[in-house]
Amino acid sequence: MSMAAKMDLRVRVKTLLLWLGSGAAFLLFYISVSTTTGPAGNGIVYFTANLSSLIALQTALSVNETGRCRRKVNVMFLKTHKCASSTVQNILMRYADLRNLTIVLPPDGNYLGHPVKFMANFTLPLPSVYSHHYNIFCHHTRWHEGNIRSIMPADTVFISILKEPAAMFESLYNWVKLDVRYGVPLETFIEDPLKHYKNSSIKDFARNPMMFDFGLDREDFQNPVAIQAKIAEIDRRFGLIMLSEFVDESLILLRELLCWEWEDIVVFRINSRRSEYKKRLSPYVQARIREWNSADHQLYQHFRERFHAETRRYGLTRMAEDLRLLRNLTREWYDFCVARNVARNETQDLRFQVWHPTVTGFQLTESGLRNPVCVRLAMAENPYTDALRAKLWPAFVMSKLIKPQKANDFW
Numbered sequence: 001m002s003m004a005a006k007m008d009l010r011v012r013v014k015t016l017l018l019w020l021g022s023g024a025a026f027l028l029f030y031i032s033v034s035t036t037t038g039p040a041g042n043g044i045v046y047f048t049a050n051l052s053s054l055i056a057l058q059t060a061l062s063v064n065e066t067g068r069c070r071r072k073v074n075v076m077f078l079k080t081h082k083c084a085s086s087t088v089q090n091i092l093m094r095y096a097d098l099r100n101l102t103i104v105l106p107p108d109g110n111y112l113g114h115p116v117k118f119m120a121n122f123t124l125p126l127p128s129v130y131s132h133h134y135n136i137f138c139h140h141t142r143w144h145e146g147n148i149r150s151i152m153p154a155d156t157v158f159i160s161i162l163k164e165p166a167a168m169f170e171s172l173y174n175w176v177k178l179d180v181r182y183g184v185p186l187e188t189f190i191e192d193p194l195k196h197y198k199n200s201s202i203k204d205f206a207r208n209p210m211m212f213d214f215g216l217d218r219e220d221f222q223n224p225v226a227i228q229a230k231i232a233e234i235d236r237r238f239g240l241i242m243l244s245e246f247v248d249e250s251l252i253l254l255r256e257l258l259c260w261e262w263e264d265i266v267v268f269r270i271n272s273r274r275s276e277y278k279k280r281l282s283p284y285v286q287a288r289i290r291e292w293n294s295a296d297h298q299l300y301q302h303f304r305e306r307f308h309a310e311t312r313r314y315g316l317t318r319m320a321e322d323l324r325l326l327r328n329l330t331r332e333w334y335d336f337c338v339a340r341n342v343a344r345n346e347t348q349d350l351r352f353q354v355w356h357p358t359v360t361g362f363q364l365t366e367s368g369l370r371n372p373v374c375v376r377l378a379m380a381e382n383p384y385t386d387a388l389r390a391k392l393w394p395a396f397v398m399s400k401l402i403k404p405q406k407a408n409d410f411w
Contacts, residue, residue: 253307
């Protein structure tokens with residue numbers, strides 16, 4: 001039985017159990033069935049106990065369908081740069097796609113403003129094919145609370161993700177080629193960053209990039225009052241600030257906040273840098289980076305403390321159990337879907353072709369290529385964005401003389 005069929009069976013079993021009544025006692029042995037062909041060509045049916053699927057089913061039953069929480073479908077994710085944000089974005093795009101929700105999208109590309117703060121006219125206009133209001137906002141932008149809230153429903157949940165500033169800045173320096181812009185490697189730049197920064201007319205990403213994404217202006221980078229006011233604003237508005245160093249724990253907290261299913265937060269690491277492009281920084285260089293990006297450092301320290309408080313509130317034993325559940329379920333999907341990780345030039349399938357040469361894409365198995373869940377899990381950000389734009393605003397795409405991609409072209 002395919003993974004998609006197993007998930008469908010899980011939902012059917014869940015519905016049956018709910019119909020029997022939440023007060024009944026169950027002894028459930030969930031069985032996955034897969035059919036394969038033996039050497040002689042005759043079909044042989046194999047039955048295997050799927051323990052992780054059973055745990056996922058039982059947990060979902062106890063959380064989502066008993067009335068203890070209400071599923072949220074209106075979400076604004078501030079997509080920060082180089083913080084595992086493309087991984088979280090894939091979860092949100094898949095969720096919207098499978099339920100025909102409307103995503104806030106630009107007319108082209110994958111940015112809704114930057115370095116300019118978000119304005120409502122950056123978006124494709126409503127209605128989309130499916131809705132007269134937006135549900136999911138998950139593409140790069142710069143935070144402007146009033147303008148973003150003006151287009152999102154009143155019950156929107158706001159979330160984002162951060163990364164330790166030294167590691168984040170090292171990754172970003174490579175990603176946006178600051179070494180080319182400034183003509184020096186990171187270690188040289190950070191010895192006297194102000195000299196290089198002041199002499200360049202382009203300052204995007206070169207200082208406090210996370211705070212800049214959150215709307216702090218450059219003239220306030222060294223203003224302690226403005227920095228603390230911005231941190232307080234974020235603390236008040238955002239229901240969850242995830243940490244890329246604890247991405248699995250973050251996804252578990254996200255699932256609880258949104259009241260989603262385990263399968264909704266299964267995800268492969270999107271835009272993950274290949275190991276040969278990662279650089280180990282000395283403690284001295286790390287300290288210099290944090291000093292140069294002091295506003296980002298203060299932001300991260302504040303929300304690191306909040307994140308660990310939320311983890312303790314969730315329960316350390318419960319978190320450990322749920323981590324095993326999530327990782328096992330993710331491994332099942334990965335083993336079924338992915339043949340191997342590949343570089344950009346190793347695949348001709350545009351759906352899975354990553355934008356940057358330093359990051360990993362996916363080559364799917366034959367079964368994975370036939371499975372729409374696998375395709376969505378593995379699709380790179382830009383082609384998935386293009387597909388959603390064509391799905392939600394086909395008339396606009398046709399008017400721009402871009403061939404609309406139908407669902408069957410991708411799945």
